Amino acid sequence: MTSDTIFALATPPGRGAIAIIRLSGSGTGRALETLGASNLKPRMASLRALGMDGHALDQALVLRFPAPNSYTGEDCAELHLHGGRAVVEAVGEALVTLGVRPAEPGEFTRRAFENGRMDLAQAEAVADLIDAETTAQAAQALGQLDGALSQAYAGFRRDLLKALALVEAEIDFPDEEVPDNLARAAGPVLDSLIVDLQTALADGRRGERVREGYRIVLIGETNAGKSSLFNALVAREAAIVTPIAGTTRDVLDADLVIGGYAVTLSDTAGLRDSNDPIEVEGVRRARACAEHADLRLWVRAPGDPEGPAARFARPEDLLVLTKSDLDRPAPPADRHAISVSTRTGEGLGALHDWLAARLATDLSGADFPAVTRERHRRRLTEALASAQAARLALEVSPELAGDDLRRAADSLARVTGAIGVEDILGEVFSTFCIGK
Ligand SMILES: Nc1nc2c(ncn2[C@@H]2O[C@H](COP(=O)(O)OP(=O)(O)O)[C@@H](O)[C@H]2O)c(=O)[nH]1
Numbered sequence: 202m203t204s205d206t207i208f209a210l211a212t213p214p215g216r217g218a219i220a221i222i223r224l225s226g227s228g229t230g231r232a233l234e235t236l237g238a239s240n241l242k243p244r245m246a247s248l249r250a251l252g253m254d255g256h257a258l259d260q261a262l263v264l265r266f267p268a269p270n271s272y273t274g275e276d277c278a279e280l281h282l283h284g285g286r287a288v289v290e291a292v293g294e295a296l297v298t299l300g301v302r303p304a305e306p307g308e309f310t311r312r313a314f315e316n317g318r319m320d321l322a323q324a325e326a327v328a329d330l331i332d333a334e335t336t337a338q339a340a341q342a343l344g345q346l347d348g349a350l351s352q353a354y355a356g357f358r359r360d361l362l363k364a365l366a367l368v369e370a371e372i373d374f375p376d377e378e379v380p381d382n383l384a385r386a387a388g389p390v391l392d393s394l395i396v397d398l399q400t401a402l403a404d405g406r407r408g409e410r411v412r413e414g415y416r417i418v419l420i421g422e423t424n425a426g427k428s429s430l431f432n433a434l435v436a437r438e439a440a441i442v443t444p445i446a447g448t449t450r451d452v453l454d455a456d457l458v459i460g461g462y463a464v465t466l467s468d469t470a471g472l473r474d475s476n477d478p479i480e481v482e483g484v485r486r487a488r489a490c491a492e493h494a495d496l497r498l499w500v501r502a503p504g505d506p507e508g509p510a511a512r513f514a515r516p517e518d519l520l521v522l523t524k525s526d527l528d529r530p531a532p533p534a535d536r537h538a539i540s541v542s543t544r545t546g547e548g549l550g551a552l553h554d555w556l557a558a559r560l561a562t563d564l565s566g567a568d569f570p571a572v573t574r575e576r577h578r579r580r581l582t583e584a585l586a587s588a589q590a591a592r593l594a595l596e597v598s599p600e601l602a603g604d605d606l607r608r609a610a611d612s613l614a615r616v617t618g619a620i621g622v623e624d625i626l627g628e629v630f631s632t633f634c635i636g637k
């Protein structure tokens with residue numbers, strides 16, 4: 202396969218000690234030679250004086266990765282240049298002159314996928330790893346890059362195709378040596394697969410929450426101390442704090458890291474009835490935001506009268522009692538609560554520790570999650586629906602069951618971008634000694 206040769210700066214733009222330009226494509230070797238980098242041993246670093254038309258460009262460390270053992274599967278190279286803007290620009294211009302074109306975003310990884318170096322889920326993992334800002338995000342992306350997610354899907358798909366092979370045998374050899382109840386044999390296979398798919402989907406959105414951030418929302422009455430707590434947790438004066446009830450109107454989001462996990466914390470308007478249309482809208486937004494929370498902190502100042510927030514709060518919300526420095530009587534201890542003061546800092550450490558423990562409970566698990574994106578969840582849900590339809594059809598029509606099973610296998614294949622069902626079907630079929 203011939204494709205044009207591409208290059209891109211692989212390190213962040215700007216001034217640095219080293220800048221790496223990466224190349225991929227069949228023209229890589231020729232471009233390197235023209236620039237003065239010849240006699241390179243595969244995958245070994247060599248120092249070369251790069252130049253073009255008699256102009257010196259840089260003294261660079263050059264690495265060549267011949268196809269197919271490279272990131273993209275094509276001839277690749279890395280130029281480790283001195284990281285000055287002028288050097289990088291001049292080398293880039295020289296490459297363009299030699300017919301090497303600047304790469305589109307994601308083009309190297311796209312080529313890696315197209316050349317079978319990785320599947321779609323792994324390509325997504327590359328993007329996630331580059332975007333990872335917390336240790337948990339990095340660990341999850343690394344597991345996915347390693348193929349953990351792809352293997353889970355391949356396992357589901359293998360079971361589906363096993364069931365499909367049994368059903369197809371019933372269709373193709375209706376009255377040969379194949380036992381009559383062959384399609385029935387597919388029942389138990391499908392039953393256990395359905396349980397596996399349900400388990401994968403019932404993961405509490407762990408993978409997506411690690412990747413996108415766990416949503417914690419502060420709710421409570423006006424003046425309970427929500428915005429003060431918000432500022433304390435994000436360690437800056439992000440929200441306006443005043444003694445005037447109804448100060449906060451918009452939902453205010455801040456990203457932070459707790460215990461190695463990405464968290465989006467939201468401060469909201471105090472829940473109360475109001476005639477002010479702006480505040481009414483703020484309260485509506487507060488409620489909507491709280492609906493999508495993974496965890497809600499019900500913020501209460503002891504001694505303040507109970508209002509709408511008490512009715513809105515749920516047993517699973519964490520009760521945070523504020524203004525502990527004021528020594529007000531604590532409410533009846535009918536639920537777990539953490540007392541804090543943003544004046545003295547009392548209790549903030551305990552709250553932080555409680556949150557870190559809660560995140561670890563909710564987001565870490567022995568099993569690697571099968572779902573790290575909405576895209577995966579959608580396909581898995583489709584596959585489950587088709588598998589369930591196939592299970593019902595099994596009792597009446599092997600043909601219908603076959604159609605449903607193909608649909609289910611297709612949905613799963615879309616997650617990893619695997620090739621058509623037919624190829625794998627042949628493989629699976631060959632292990633069944635049908636009609637022989
Ligand atoms: N003494 C004391 N006052 C606080 C504390 N936290 C907040 N306040 C005061 O309570 C009032 C309302 O605080 P604010 O954070 O705006 O509450 P919100 O309406 O729930 O966002 C302000 O006057 C704050 O200074 C605290 O820990 N101790």
Ligand SMILES: [Mg+2]
Nearest residue numbers: 427428448449
């Ligand atoms: Mg506020």
